[in-house]
Amino acid sequence: MDQILQSIGDSIGGFFDSAPVQFGLRAIGIYLIVIWLASAYWAFRDMQQRSANAILPYFVAAGIILFTPVFFIFAVWVYKIIRPHEKIGEVWERNLAEEALLAEVEAIRHCPTCERRVNEEWIICPTCRTRLNRVCPNCSRLVGLDWSLCAWCGKDFERREVAAASVEPLPDGLESTGRLTAPGAVTTTVRSTRSTRSTRSAAASEPLPER
Numbered sequence: 001m002d003q004i005l006q007s008i009g010d011s012i013g014g015f016f017d018s019a020p021v022q023f024g025l026r027a028i029g030i031y032l033i034v035i036w037l038a039s040a041y042w043a044f045r046d047m048q049q050r051s052a053n054a055i056l057p058y059f060v061a062a063g064i065i066l067f068t069p070v071f072f073i074f075a076v077w078v079y080k081i082i083r084p085h086e087k088i089g090e091v092w093e094r095n096l097a098e099e100a101l102l103a104e105v106e107a108i109r110h111c112p113t114c115e116r117r118v119n120e121e122w123i124i125c126p127t128c129r130t131r132l133n134r135v136c137p138n139c140s141r142l143v144g145l146d147w148s149l150c151a152w153c154g155k156d157f158e159r160r161e162v163a164a165a166s167v168e169p170l171p172d173g174l175e176s177t178g179r180l181t182a183p184g185a186v187t188t189t190v191r192s193t194r195s196t197r198s199t200r201s202a203a204a205s206e207p208l209p210e211r
Helices: 002-017 019-050 056-066 068-082 088-107 183-205
Strands: 133-135 142-144
Touching (some): 019 068
C-alpha cells in the first residue's frame, strides 16, 4: 500500500516538476498578478468618475490590493455592490435634461388663475376671463400687464401727460397757486376795489381850500 502511494506521489511530483508545467504555473501566477493590479487601477478610476471625494479612490484601490491576488475577486465584488450607481457625468446630464425640460415647460404661457394654456396674443383668458395683456393706446399693439412702457413705440405708461389746458392763463376765481378761491373772498375783493375807486374819484372832485 505504501509503495502504491509513494508511486502516485512520485508521478504527481514528476508532473509538476516538468518544464512545461512549471512554465504554465508561472504564467498563471503572472496573469493573476496583472489582473489584481489592473482591478485596483480600474476601481481607482471608476471611483474618480463616481465621487467628488479625492481620497476615496485611493482607499478603494488600497482595499483591493490588500486582498492579495488570491482573494481580490471578492474585494471587486464588494466594491461593485457599494459603489455609487451613477457617475458624476451622468448626474450632470440628468440635471441638465431636467432643467431643459423645466425651461421648456415654463416657456409655454399659462393663465395665472386657472393654469390653462393660453396664446401669447390673447388679451383675456377664455376660461376664467383673467386679463392677460393690454393694448398700447399709442401704437395699438399688445403689451404685458407688467410693462412700464411699450417696447414697440416707447410710450411710458407710468408718466402722466401734461394737459394743454394747464399752460393756459388762469381763469377768474383761481389763485396763482392753482387753487380755487372762495366765492365770498372774490366778492369782498371786488367790493373793496370799487370802494377804493369811488373814494379816489370823490377826492379828486372836491375843490382845493383857499389859502
